[in-house]
Amino acid sequence: MSILMVFLGIGSVGYRLTENMGWLDATLNAAMILTSMGPVSGLVTPAGKVFAIVYAMLSGFVFITVAAIIMEPAVHRLLKGFRLESAEKK
Secondary structure (H helix, E strand, C coil): CHHHHHHHHHHHHHHHHHHCCCHHHHHHHHHHHHCCCCCCCCCCCHHHHHHHHHHHHHHHHHHHHHHHHHHHHHHHHHHHHHHHHHHHHC
16 A cells, blocks of 8 residues: 555656646545556656656556455465365366
């Protein structure tokens, strides 16, 4: 969860600096990109557009990584169950 908060903070500061958005709008745009929904407001400056490209690519990686960490115990248990069944058949 702290990974998501760090990236949300990075996105908020990035939008604030590159697009001169207010804190609420910057955080909203960062949250929407972090969850793969896309930006809410249009980007005007070239620096803001470049930041959005890089942030979107990193956010996709972070989102997939966090989802994998959250799902790991369930997948591990499922795979462990398959291994036990195949060992019993021998």
